Amino acid sequence: MDAWEHLKDQTHKTPLITSQTTNQRTGKNVYFKMENQQKTGAFKFRGASYKLMKLTPAELERGVITASAGNHAQGVALAASRMGVKATIFMAEPTPQNKVNATRGYGAEVVLVGESFQEAYEASLIHQRKTGATYVHPFDDYDIMAGQGTVGIEMMEQCPDLDTILVPIGGGGLASGVAVAAKSIKPDIKIIGVQSERAPSMFNAFHTGTVKRLENVSTIAEGIAVKEPGLLTLPVIEDYIDDVICVSEEEIADAMIYFLERSKTLVEGAGAAALACLLANNEKIDSKHTGVIVSGGNIDISRMPDISKLASDLRSEIEQESQLKKSHVPAK
Structure with missing residues (x-):
């Protein structure tokens, strides 16, 4: 609740x-x-918003990063924009252009890589280790689950x-x-x-x-x-x-x-x-x-x-x- x-x-x-x-x-x-x-x-805005609300100021200061098939990307991008947080989103190259454009429109940096979500996800983990940004997983996170719930x-x-x-x-x-x-x-x-x-x-x-x-x-x-x-x-x-x-x-x-x-x-x-x-x-x-x-x-x-x-x-x-x-x- x-x-x-x-x-x-x-x-x-x-x-x-x-x-x-x-x-x-x-x-x-x-x-x-x-x-x-x-x-x-899409429903994804719920989980993304709740997750960012639960992050500490230090975690938000580092910016957030994730991978997405498209809808989580937009949810994170909008939630981050509202909170003044930098967002970097990795998406697969075949992602529908409307989802890519919308994510960029909400102010996020979009990186297109790989043929599926899995490849984009793995690339995002490598980038996260380099930058120290806070990871916001599209589904495997209890706060994300609670938000979607x-x-x-x-x-x-x-x-x-x-x-x-x-x-x-x-x-x-x-x-x-x-x-x-x-x-x-x-x-x-x-x-x-x-x-x-x-x-x-x-x-x-x-x-x-x-x-x-x-x-x-x-x-x-x-x-x-x-x-x-x-x-x-x-x-x-x-x-x-x-x-x-x-x-x-x-x-x-x-x-x-x-x-x-x-x-x-x-x-x-x-x-x-x-x-x-x-x-x-x-x-x-x-x-x-x-x-x-x-x-x-x-x-x-x-x-x-x-x-x-x-x-x-x-x-x-x-x-x-x-x-x-x-x-x-x-x-x-």
């Missing part, structure tokens, strides 16, 4: 909205937590009837924070983590009990493309998360297009992952009041044609399967 007290006047209390179309399609009462409407366009507190306050929350997982900062926060309020609530099947590091660790670093994490959900789980987040997720499910590129793309069609809302791949999980696994998810965290909306618009094609392919496949089933219905 300390994070909640610190952040309640610093962050937006984002809306929890419903969709009659989604309710009818799933047979559930579905509530979307619109963190794409948070400052900087305020999403869960708000959701339970906005809808106490929630019995399940679906949350995207990259390194696990959001999922661990939300799980601890929500279960501290309602111990029997179920928390389901969602990963891209092209970046299943937490899925693998959760279901096998072993951590293995992935070689490649290329996905349209770059915000959750992490090669290995956090050392701090993994034990929390093992203790507090009820299940971790993977979704395909086509399912993520379909959820992104669904948001556009049904609510005129633009979300990024990671932001659509939780809805993708619900739509693809609806019959397996036993829930009446389902929370879906829409974690961010910072999408590279130039990728929309590819995303639309993926969604179209999936819908065509589903339609073909439906027609095939109808053709095999025995005549009465």
Whole structure:
């Protein structure tokens, strides 16, 4: 609750909205937590702000440094700017240009290096040792987790009837924070983590009990493309998360297009992952009041044609399967 007290006047209390179309399609009462409407366009501003608030004056004086897939970068950049602190952000070279530009726009120095978050992260650690700047990890930090956990507190306050929350997982900062926060309020609530099947590091660790670093994490959900789980987040997720499910590129793309069609809302791949999980696994998810965290909306618009094609392919496949089933219905 300390994070909640610190952040309640610093962050937006984002809306929890419903969709009659989604309710009818799933047979559930579905509530979307619109963190794409948070400052900087993603939930990451919460954790970054709380972390910087907890640093000492000496730590702030040295400046802060981090690595990010994009949204944490913007969160740290804005939080640092507000506090008059120098911020240096390492990002992978393929990071969407809109996220790079936004981070620079908030006043941070951006260093582009490597093909994935992991390479950028390793480069940032080397730079940190040279400069002595204070490191602000994007997920593997208890203050970061606590800050992200305020999403869960708000959701339970906005809808106490929630019995399940679906949350995207990259390194696990959001999922661990939300799980601890929500279960501290309602111990029997179920928390389901969602990963891209092209970046299943937490899925693998959760279901096998072993951590293995992935070689490649290329996905349209770059915000959750992490090669290995956090050392701090993994034990929390093992203790507090009820299940971790993977979704395909086509399912993520379909959820992104669904948001556009049904609510005129633009979300990024990671932001659509939780809805993708619900739509693809609806019959397996036993829930009446389902929370879906829409974690961010910072999408590279130039990728929309590819995303639309993926969604179209999936819908065509589903339609073909439906027609095939109808053709095999025995005549009465």
